[in-house]
Amino acid sequence: MTDVTQPETTVPPRPIRHVDAPLKSPAATTGLLEVFRRRYLLRLLVRREISARYQGSFLGLLWSYINPLSQFFIYYVVIGVLFGLHQDVPNFAIHMFCGIIIVHFFTETFGAGTRSIVRNKSLVVKMALPREMFPVASMLVSGYHVLPQVVIMIVVCLLLGWTPTVGGLAALLLALLIIALVGTAMALLFSAANVFFRDIGNVAAILTNFVRFGVPMIYPYTMVQEKFGEYAQFYLLNPLADAVLLFQKAFWVGTTPDPAFYEEKHIPDNLWAYSGIAVVTGVVLLVIGQLVFTRLENKIPERL
Amino acid sequence: MSGTESVVVDHATKNFTLRYHRTFKQMTVAAVRRENISDTFRAVDDVSFTIEQGESVALMGLNGSGKSTLLKLINGVMRPESGSVLTRGRIAGLIATGAGFHPQLTGRENVFLNAAVMGMSEAETRRKFDDIAEFAELGKFLDSPVGHYSSGMSARLGFSVAIHVDSDIFLADEVLAVGDKPFKEKCIERMQEIRKSGRTLIYVSHAPGTVRKMCDRVIVLEKGRVGFDGGTIAGIRYVKYEDERLDEEQIEDDEIGADI
Numbered sequence: 001m002t003d004v005t006q007p008e009t010t011v012p013p014r015p016i017r018h019v020d021a022p023l024k025s026p027a028a029t030t031g032l033l034e035v036f037r038r039r040y041l042l043r044l045l046v047r048r049e050i051s052a053r054y055q056g057s058f059l060g061l062l063w064s065y066i067n068p069l070s071q072f073f074i075y076y077v078v079i080g081v082l083f084g085l086h087q088d089v090p091n092f093a094i095h096m097f098c099g100i101i102i103v104h105f106f107t108e109t110f111g112a113g114t115r116s117i118v119r120n121k122s123l124v125v126k127m128a129l130p131r132e133m134f135p136v137a138s139m140l141v142s143g144y145h146v147l148p149q150v151v152i153m154i155v156v157c158l159l160l161g162w163t164p165t166v167g168g169l170a171a172l173l174l175a176l177l178i179i180a181l182v183g184t185a186m187a188l189l190f191s192a193a194n195v196f197f198r199d200i201g202n203v204a205a206i207l208t209n210f211v212r213f214g215v216p217m218i219y220p221y222t223m224v225q226e227k228f229g230e231y232a233q234f235y236l237l238n239p240l241a242d243a244v245l246l247f248q249k250a251f252w253v254g255t256t257p258d259p260a261f262y263e264e265k266h267i268p269d270n271l272w273a274y275s276g277i278a279v280v281t282g283v284v285l286l287v288i289g290q291l292v293f294t295r296l297e298n299k300i301p302e303r304l
Numbered sequence: 305m306s307g308t309e310s311v312v313v314d315h316a317t318k319n320f321t322l323r324y325h326r327t328f329k330q331m332t333v334a335a336v337r338r339e340n341i342s343d344t345f346r347a348v349d350d351v352s353f354t355i356e357q358g359e360s361v362a363l364m365g366l367n368g369s370g371k372s373t374l375l376k377l378i379n380g381v382m383r384p385e386s387g388s389v390l391t392r393g394r395i396a397g398l399i400a401t402g403a404g405f406h407p408q409l410t411g412r413e414n415v416f417l418n419a420a421v422m423g424m425s426e427a428e429t430r431r432k433f434d435d436i437a438e439f440a441e442l443g444k445f446l447d448s449p450v451g452h453y454s455s456g457m458s459a460r461l462g463f464s465v466a467i468h469v470d471s472d473i474f475l476a477d478e479v480l481a482v483g484d485k486p487f488k489e490k491c492i493e494r495m496q497e498i499r500k501s502g503r504t505l506i507y508v509s510h511a512p513g514t515v516r517k518m519c520d521r522v523i524v525l526e527k528g529r530v531g532f533d534g535g536t537i538a539g540i541r542y543v544k545y546e547d548e549r550l551d552e553e554q555i556e557d558d559e560i561g562a563d564i
């Protein structure tokens with residue numbers, strides 16, 4: 001298409017470069033699967049977020065312990081010491097800490113995930129990459145911060161005479177899986193929506209407040225059963241509540257004086273079945289999150 | 305067997321929504337008064353062209369004529385609302401001064417991130433890192449946050465990464481607008497190399513001098529539409545940057561300074 005009538009003395013004949021690739025749409029193939037195909041990029045983003053989340057702060061990573069620990073002490077003092085509640089629940093502190101770890105994992109994933117796309121604005125508006133990367137990276141970063149908390153938990157439990165079991169390990173992994181699924185799904189939904197209305201960030205913060213009271217953290221599950229009777233099963237449809245109960249099954253039960261008795265008393269019998277439902281719920285939410293994200297995604301770069 | 309087209313843009317259209325009212329209160333008031341809440345604006349309007357592998361094309365036009373938007377469609381940041389944009393091979397480049405850098409990260413970290421987004425592996429980036437750093441000439445600033453760089457410095461780094469990606473299509477949007485003279489010359493030299501190696505080059509510029517030196521085709525956008533598509537001299541004349549009485553000296557001037 002070069003205009004041959006022009007005396008273009010400076011232009012040499014075009015060299016041949018054979019590109020062995022198909023003609024295709026340059027818009028990055030998107031979706032969660034693509035995110036895991038580009039693991040190196042994901043790893044860089046995760047590393048970036050780990051260092052950026054507490055950048056410029058003196059205590060740095062320590063904040064991710066101080067935050068849950070301070071929550072733990074507030075609840076412990078108010079519920080356990082001031083109100084003197086739950087004297088019949090042995091090691092109530094452990095019972096509560098199980099909830100705090102799970103809730104913290106979820107709220108961090110949800111909160112940071114919701115802000116992730118807006119915060120990575122400079123990348124999103126100039127580079128083609130699957131934008132699901134950002135919420136997923138937020139989830140992984142939050143998961144990374146859970147690990148040391150679990151280590152603290154294990155140490156304390158061992159001191160209290162807890163012995164690890166295969167069932168407990170399965171419960172632990174299942175609980176983390178449930179939170180990872182539900183957290184990523186919510187982060188996907190909210191991160192895209194947050195681009196269009198920054199109000200969404202505030203909605204996320206309010207939802208986070210509800211989460212703390214919707215799981216058996218500052219009260220034992222038995223209380224729900226007593227109050228609501230057979231309707232308590234609806235409470236168990238909340239995947240977060242199942243995850244907390246799984247954690248309690250994994251850790252707290254083993255620290256009580258009579259594990260069999262307390263498991264029977266405070267952990268619902270069909271917890272495994274409900275956990276199965278929770279995983280399915282998580283997957284369904286993730287599919288919905290992905291569909292909504294895909295619909296909104298096209299408009300994301302221009303609205304940032 | 306693959307063909308020889310590098311970029312095929314077929315009746316591509318991209319609309320933007322302009323919002324007058326953002327908050328709930330403003331939107332309610334506007335709705336009551338029956339004012340427009342939003343308006344669409346066509347930034348790229350039914351654009352079609354084909355670029356062959358190895359062509360070097362200048363994209364010209366006034367400010368706001370849709371050049372950067374068109375590049376975003378080509379590099380895949382945005383998708384056209386209707387029509388299609390197809391490309392062949394790996395794409396690298398800069399869109400509107402400054403690459404997609406994260407202001408909190410250091411230059412070094414951004415190089416890795418940027419290279420990864422453009423599809424470079426870790427090993428490949430490590431291998432090329434010294435060249436990238438050397439080309440950008442940032443010295444000790446390489447380890448300070450990009451947010452503190454001057455605009456010229458981040459443009460240098462962005463260009464340096466992009467130029468080291470083994471791409472088949474290279475997009476350069478206003479790369480030379482903020483660079484100083486020695487850096488501009490270096491960039492031009494590199495882009496000539498790109499061209500000689502048979503990679504497709506799409507160069508957005510307001511400077512007729514460099515366009516003439518570097519490109520063998522000019523596409524002029526006017527309010528989102530293709531106004532001209534053809535040879536360089538005719539194209540430059542079409543955008544009227546060049547008077548009839550143009551002489552060689554003036555080309556030199558344009559090349560170095562006159563980014564409008």
Ligand SMILES: Nc1ncnc2c1ncn2[C@@H]1O[C@H](COP(=O)(O)OP(=O)(O)OP(=O)(O)O)[C@@H](O)[C@H]1O
Nearest residue numbers: 302303320321347366367368369370371372373374
């Ligand atoms: N995200 C956006 N939302 C709304 N309008 C936009 C958006 N991005 C670009 N535009 C509009 O699209 C038009 C084309 O913009 P573009 O950046 O493509 O111009 P350009 O040709 O690159 O101009 P310049 O020479 O100044 O770089 C402009 O009128 C601009 O206001």
Ligand SMILES: [Mg+2]
Nearest residue numbers: 371372400477
């Ligand atoms: Mg532009």
